[in-house]
Amino acid sequence: MPQDQTPETFDAVIVGAGFNGLYQLYRLRQEGFSVRLVDAAARLGGVWHWNCYPGARVDSHVPNYEFSIEAVWRDWLWTERFPGYEELRAYFEHVDDVLDLSRDIQLNTRVSAARFDEQERQWQISTTDHETLQARYFILATGFASKALIPDIEGLDQFEGPCHHTARWPQDGLSFEGKRVGVIGTGASGVQIVQEAAKDAAHLTVFQRTPVTALAMQQRKLDPAELTAAKANYPEVFRQRNEPPGSFGDIPRPTDRALSVSAAERQSVYEAAWERGGFHFWNGTFADITLDEDANRTSYDFWRDKVRERIADPVTAEILAPTEPPYPFGTKRPSLEQNYYDVFNQDNVSIVDLLNDPIVRVGPNGVETATSQHDLDILVLATGFDANTGGPTQIDMLDTDGISLKERWKSGVDTHLGISVAGFPNLLMLYGPQSPAAFCNGPTCAELQGEWLVNLLVHLRSNDFSRIESSVEAGEEWTQHLNRYGAATLFPKADSWYMSANVPGKPRQLLNYPGSDRYLQKIAECEEEGYSGFIMS
Numbered sequence: 001m002p003q004d005q006t007p008e009t010f011d012a013v014i015v016g017a018g019f020n021g022l023y024q025l026y027r028l029r030q031e032g033f034s035v036r037l038v039d040a041a042a043r044l045g046g047v048w049h050w051n052c053y054p055g056a057r058v059d060s061h062v063p064n065y066e067f068s069i070e071a072v073w074r075d076w077l078w079t080e081r082f083p084g085y086e087e088l089r090a091y092f093e094h095v096d097d098v099l100d101l102s103r104d105i106q107l108n109t110r111v112s113a114a115r116f117d118e119q120e121r122q123w124q125i126s127t128t129d130h131e132t133l134q135a136r137y138f139i140l141a142t143g144f145a146s147k148a149l150i151p152d153i154e155g156l157d158q159f160e161g162p163c164h165h166t167a168r169w170p171q172d173g174l175s176f177e178g179k180r181v182g183v184i185g186t187g188a189s190g191v192q193i194v195q196e197a198a199k200d201a202a203h204l205t206v207f208q209r210t211p212v213t214a215l216a217m218q219q220r221k222l223d224p225a226e227l228t229a230a231k232a233n234y235p236e237v238f239r240q241r242n243e244p245p246g247s248f249g250d251i252p253r254p255t256d257r258a259l260s261v262s263a264a265e266r267q268s269v270y271e272a273a274w275e276r277g278g279f280h281f282w283n284g285t286f287a288d289i290t291l292d293e294d295a296n297r298t299s300y301d302f303w304r305d306k307v308r309e310r311i312a313d314p315v316t317a318e319i320l321a322p323t324e325p326p327y328p329f330g331t332k333r334p335s336l337e338q339n340y341y342d343v344f345n346q347d348n349v350s351i352v353d354l355l356n357d358p359i360v361r362v363g364p365n366g367v368e369t370a371t372s373q374h375d376l377d378i379l380v381l382a383t384g385f386d387a388n389t390g391g392p393t394q395i396d397m398l399d400t401d402g403i404s405l406k407e408r409w410k411s412g413v414d415t416h417l418g419i420s421v422a423g424f425p426n427l428l429m430l431y432g433p434q435s436p437a438a439f440c441n442g443p444t445c446a447e448l449q450g451e452w453l454v455n456l457l458v459h460l461r462s463n464d465f466s467r468i469e470s471s472v473e474a475g476e477e478w479t480q481h482l483n484r485y486g487a488a489t490l491f492p493k494a495d496s497w498y499m500s501a502n503v504p505g506k507p508r509q510l511l512n513y514p515g516s517d518r519y520l521q522k523i524a525e526c527e528e529e530g531y532s533g534f535i536m537s
């Protein structure tokens with residue numbers, strides 16, 4: 001639309017067509033708000049549009065990673081316990097069909113900037129196509145993994161073959177068959193793509209900086225009859241998921257401490273969790289795994305021994321699963337694997353330990369490390385994200401003093417409840433920095449934090465308020481609370497993206513609230529106190 005025409009005006013503009021943005025659209029519309037949802041991607045699904053590399057799949061098992069809305073789950077059958085990106089994309093189409101969302105969604109549209117008009121109490125939101133939208137409330141549902149992290153490696157742009165970040169994978173695919181493939185990075189994306197590339201690459205070289213503590217996925221095909229029968233219990237499963245402690249309805253929160261039971265009992269708890277697969281081993285063993293170093297060590301040792309028995313070469317085993325923990329178990333996100341450790345026994349797969357043999361540069365033909373040249377046809381960057389803050393700060397937004405959000409957060413993030421930033425009136429975030437985000441299953445958070453936000457907007461409307469802003473003090477208090485809370489855990493001991501430590505120069509700070517139940521309590525208290533920390537007018 002030409003700039004001189006009057007922009008379309010909405011009660012709310014939402015950015016992001018993942019679980020959070022879609023739920024918010026669905027619910028706000030039900031409450032009678034006019035809403036437009038905008039997403040840069042060509043389809044719904046958020047990360048599942050961008051992450052279409054071979055092997056991309058979710059790490060939450062069925063039925064956790066889906067909406068608890070009966071009209072949506074009733075007729076939807078997953079085929080695998082941990083669905084892959086194609087099936088997830090189909091699920092989002094199903095959600096769209098059932099909830100009739102697309103009529104209020106604008107795809108292929110990237111929001112570039114936003115300014116708050118104090119007079120009108122509205123956000124003016126600009127897109128890269130020079131369109132402007134107006135909205136009273138500007139809601140960011142940009143997720144924690146929307147800005148890919150391209151590593152700063154000398155000569156990376158000189159590489160002559162295809163070179164792609166996993167989250168910017170070509171939508172029409174890329175074959176590894178008969179190619180010499182290099183993968184930099186061994187987080188969840190690296191693990192998944194390595195398993196696929198090992199199948200048909202002529203040679204696969206994995207460049208590992210920090211070992212991942214990948215857990216047995218225990219993937220399996222789902223039988224439609226079995227799944228249909230299981231739905232009889234879905235209301236209860238989702239009730240458990242959506243009530244404290246929440247997150248995964250079928251992983252009961254453990255209460256025992258690891259060292260308060262006998263070694264034999266501990267071993268059997270670990271074995272059982274391992275057999276159940278997925279995050280059971282991370283979240284479902286003992287209460288103090290991410291709190292106490294001695295307890296933590298017992299889980300690391302179990303993991304290490306479990307993994308090492310599958311790796312033939314002792315040197316490779318020490319690189320992949322070192323005798324001493326590289327960081328406390330579980331303080332970097334444990335990926336899920338199917339045959340990750342086995343592929344290193346194949347003749348066509350090798351690993352480079354970057355801690356001892358760092359990358360010096362990338363050249364036209366491959367990667368040069370301190371000791372060797374690795375010739376490659378394809379280079380994969382599985383190097384992760386500018387997590388948590390990358391989404392919001394990609395939008396050029398100014399606070400009431402004219403300072404950009406990016407500038408404001410250069411020295412550290414300061415939000416109220418991970419939802420609002422002082423100086424940015426009527427800007428609200430879902431799944432944002434300093435909320436549980438990556439510690440809370442996406443759809444669960446979308447529904448629980450999402451409902452809270454819907455209530456807030458209804459409250460503002462019924463009180464004839466048109467402006468809401470959190471106070472500076474509330475932001476400082478929340479940051480201190482989160483820092484204190486985090487300091488009582490082992491999370492600060494790892495250089496993880498939870499700690500913002502994966503991006504050079506980013507202030508070290510825990511950006512995900514470790515405890516979705518406690519968080520839910522906090523936002524409920526805020527609401528009960530008439531939205532404490534917020535100034536409404």
Ligand code: NA7
Binds near residue numbers: 151190333382383385
């Ligand atoms: P992650 O988990 O951030 O993994 C990124 C990997 O890339 C990790 O192994 C990093 O090593 C490595 N990395 C990053 N930069 C470099 C450079 N410059 N050189 C070598 N290696 C590097 O991202 P994923 O995409 O795998 O997963 C993200 C999450 O999204 C996932 O857990 C799901 O929850 C969804 P490091 O550990 O920093 O030493």
